[in-house]
Amino acid sequence: MSTAAKILPYYTYEDYLHWEGRWELIDGIPYAMSPLPVPKHQRIVADLIRSFGNELTQYENCRVYAPLDYRVLDDTVLQPDVLIVCGEIEKKYLDFPPALVVEILSPCTALKDRHTKFSIYEGQGIRYYLIISQNTEEVEVYEIERGAYVLRQKAHAFRHEFTFDTCPVTVDFNQIWE
Numbered sequence: 381m382s383t384a385a386k387i388l389p390y391y392t393y394e395d396y397l398h399w400e401g402r403w404e405l406i407d408g409i410p411y412a413m414s415p416l417p418v419p420k421h422q423r424i425v426a427d428l429i430r431s432f433g434n435e436l437t438q439y440e441n442c443r444v445y446a447p448l449d450y451r452v453l454d455d456t457v458l459q460p461d462v463l464i465v466c467g468e469i470e471k472k473y474l475d476f477p478p479a480l481v482v483e484i485l486s487p488c489t490a491l492k493d494r495h496t497k498f499s500i501y502e503g504q505g506i507r508y509y510l511i512i513s514q515n516t517e518e519v520e521v522y523e524i525e526r527g528a529y530v531l532r533q534k535a536h537a538f539r540h541e542f543t544f545d546t547c548p549v550t551v552d553f554n555q556i557w558e
Contacts, residue, residue, distance in 0.1 A: 408455035435549035442466040449473035480508040
């Protein structure tokens with residue numbers, strides 16, 4: 381007895397541009413973004429943007445961004461919760477790896493953030509990947525080392541120094557829980 385072949389849709393960035401609502405595209409497969417994030421999620425994003433932004437004001441090359449389209453490939457477009465970008469974004473989307481990405485876990489995105497996006501960010505050589513659990517109030521800081529992410533720190537509240545190009549910054553993660 382034969383099994384039926386699975387036919388999966390395959391989409392590209394051009395298709396993505398015409399969709400309504402919030403989506404991510406991974407390997408040509410669309411993923412609906414969860415409903416608008418809960419207030420705690422939004423507060424963490426705002427606090428991270430403020431913390432990194434305050435530290436980066438003294439430098440001209442690196443900026444912090446709220447979600448924007450990061451076009452990894454023609455069939456892969458991601459929207460991290462927070463990004464640090466060193467260099468000019470010259471298109472309507474980011475088309476080169478950022479220096480840092482942050483994903484704040486929710487029940488419906490945790491698996492994708494911890495595995496699928498983890499692999500993509502690692503493969504792109506993004507120097508820092510932060511995974512933040514709003515439930516356990518923990519921050520995980522991963523840094524790329526010889527092509528693979530290494531967990532540098534995991535805790536509720538701590539200070540961590542990051543280096544973006546020639547921009548060293550220290551962020552106090554205790555501030556996002558206050």
